[in-house]
Amino acid sequence: MIPYGHQSVSDDDVAAVVDVLGGEWLTQGPKVEEFEHKLAQKVGADHAVAFSSGTAALHAATSAGGLGPGDVVATSPLSFVASANCIRYVGAEPRFVDIDATTLNMDLAQVPERLDGLVAVHYAGLPIDLSQLHSRPRVIIEDACHALGAATPHGPVGACAQSDMCVFSFHPVKHITTCEGGAVTTNDVGLASSLRRFRNHGIVSTPARGGWSYDVTELGYNYRLSDVHAALGGSQLGELDRFVARRTLLAERYRDLLCGTAIELPPVAPPGFTHAWHIFPVRVDRRRELYDGLRYAGVGVQVHYVPIYQHSIYASTRSDGGFPKTEAAYESLLTLPLWPGMSDLDQDFVVDRLLRIL
Ligand SMILES: *Cc1c(COP(=O)(O)O)cnc(C)c1O
Numbered sequence: 001m002i003p004y005g006h007q008s009v010s011d012d013d014v015a016a017v018v019d020v021l022g023g024e025w026l027t028q029g030p031k032v033e034e035f036e037h038k039l040a041q042k043v044g045a046d047h048a049v050a051f052s053s054g055t056a057a058l059h060a061a062t063s064a065g066g067l068g069p070g071d072v073v074a075t076s077p078l079s080f081v082a083s084a085n086c087i088r089y090v091g092a093e094p095r096f097v098d099i100d101a102t103t104l105n106m107d108l109a110q111v112p113e114r115l116d117g118l119v120a121v122h123y124a125g126l127p128i129d130l131s132q133l134h135s136r137p138r139v140i141i142e143d144a145c146h147a148l149g150a151a152t153p154h155g156p157v158g159a160c161a162q163s164d165m166c167v168f169s170f171h172p173v174k175h176i177t178t179c180e181g182g183a184v185t186t187n188d189v190g191l192a193s194s195l196r197r198f199r200n201h202g203i204v205s206t207p208a209r210g211g212w213s214y215d216v217t218e219l220g221y222n223y224r225l226s227d228v229h230a231a232l233g234g235s236q237l238g239e240l241d242r243f244v245a246r247r248t249l250l251a252e253r254y255r256d257l258l259c260g261t262a263i264e265l266p267p268v269a270p271p272g273f274t275h276a277w278h279i280f281p282v283r284v285d286r287r288r289e290l291y292d293g294l295r296y297a298g299v300g301v302q303v304h305y306v307p308i309y310q311h312s313i314y315a316s317t318r319s320d321g322g323f324p325k326t327e328a329a330y331e332s333l334l335t336l337p338l339w340p341g342m343s344d345l346d347q348d349f350v351v352d353r354l355l356r357i358l
Contacts, residue, residue: 001295002346004302005173005279006339008243009232016235020228028200031227035234036183042237043148043158045166045185047192050230051199054145054169054182056223058086061165061184062117064194065139067092071116075143076106077307077326079121083143084308087119096309098323099123103267104281107325108132122147122157124304125247125276126269130162145169146278148176149244153272158185165191170229173339175243175276176236178229199223246340247277250347254280254336257351262358264332279304283332290334293357299350302335 020031032050040048051057067073069091075083077096087094095115100107105128106120117139120128125146131154140163144150147157148168154161158168165188168174170181184195197204202220206213225233255265264283269275281304284290294301307326309317337350 001298001300002337002342002350003300003339004335004337006341007172007177008239008339008341009177010235010239013232013235016231017228020231023227025227027226028224028230029227031230031234032225035178035225035230035237038234038237039158039168039183040185042240043156043166043185045159046187047189048183048185049192049195049199050178050225050233051182051184051223052225053180053223054167054171054174055082055086056199056221057167057169057182057184058082058119058141058143059089059221060195060198060223061141061167062086062090062092062119062139063198064184064191065117065141065164067117067139072112072114073117073119073139074106074111074115074137075119075308076121076123077309077323078104078123078305078329079143079308080145080305081308081311083119083121084314087117092117094308094314094317096307096317096323096326098325099329101325101328103128104329105129109134117141119143120163121145122150122276124266124281125150125278126267127152127157127273127275129270129273140164142166145171145174145182147276148174149240149274150269150276151274157276160185160187164188165195170233170236174278175247176233176240178225178233178236181225181229181233243340244276247338248275250338250342251275251277251280253344253347254338254351257347258282258354261355263354277338279335280338281333281335283329284334285332287332287334290354290357294350294353297353297357299353300337303330303333304335306330 036048071092115137170178202218
């Protein structure tokens with residue numbers, strides 16, 4: 001089966017991991033610090049804080065942002081469930097906002113006036129244009145799990161030019177991997193230290209009371225990334241530009257190969273923006289038939305995503321006719337395989353089987 005996404009792990013990556021395994025530090029240590037430093041530099045942020053997953057990073061961001069009970073936080077219904085779960089983890093209320101039919105990102109013109117926070121998803125790797133916000137909520141968090149390597153007219157995604165914090169995932173299908181892992185970038189030193197406390201049980205050291213002494217000032221978690229995983233991440237980060245370039249080339253190739261067919265292609269980045277092409281979601285008629293047919297033919301297509309309000313635990317957020325554009329998109333979306341190690345031949349096979357079934 002040709003997968004819809006796949007990691008690209010090199011001999012250098014393996015060597016970097018093996019090196020750490022033979023050393024002194026296995027859990028969070030100097031490799032995490034090095035990885036954070038490299039990531040912050042890469043995206044142009046002052047701070048990067050690594051986590052054990054993208055979901056843990058999202059949880060830390062909503063917590064550090066001070067969101068909690070009584071707060072209303074908007075997000076896109078066309079996303080992975082973690083984009084909304086992170087709002088509920090802190091007791092705040094998620095408010096789904098229908099997508100824009102063209103970009104498939106949350107339609108910022110429809111964001112409610114009184115809003116405490118925003119979890120802005122860059123669907124498929126196309127940055128949402130935050131300058132379209134009519135009023136600024138207290139906390140803006142970018143869920144950039146699709147968008148490492150993308151850019152806006154204000155700089156790279158992750159530089160937090162128009163947000164407080166930006167969250168990345170290093171799951172194997174994402175742009176770089178640490179197996180499991182994630183990070184938050186920010187330019188706010190207070191948020192950075194709050195994120196670091198949250199990741200380590202809420203612990204602050206109190207050396208004045210003795211070298212061993214520490215206090216726990218808030219409820220935190222063990223959301224640390226290990227040095228083994230961070231070594232992989234640091235090595236992978238060196239390949240990011242090449243990975244994104246290959247994804248972009250494959251996306252352009254899909255456009256050429258599928259142009260003039262019944263398949264509706266995903267939107268491209270508007271002037272001043274660049275797309276990170278985490279996924280290549282096309283729109284098709286008879287989606288179910290194409291999904292089953294392609295899977296049977298060895299093409300691991302996927303659907304991104306079942307709208308979050310359709311999940312049972314989000315039943316109370318549904319409203320009649322509430323999200324017509326998300327509904328319409330969900331009916332026809334089909335993600336074609338795309339990852340940096342995919343060959344032109346793999347891609348030709350995908351296109352051939354797709355056109356044959358059509
Ligand atoms: C992958 C992803 C996450 C969660 O990342 P994990 O590292 O798997 O926890 C969150 N939001 C979006 C949009 C994602 O694609």
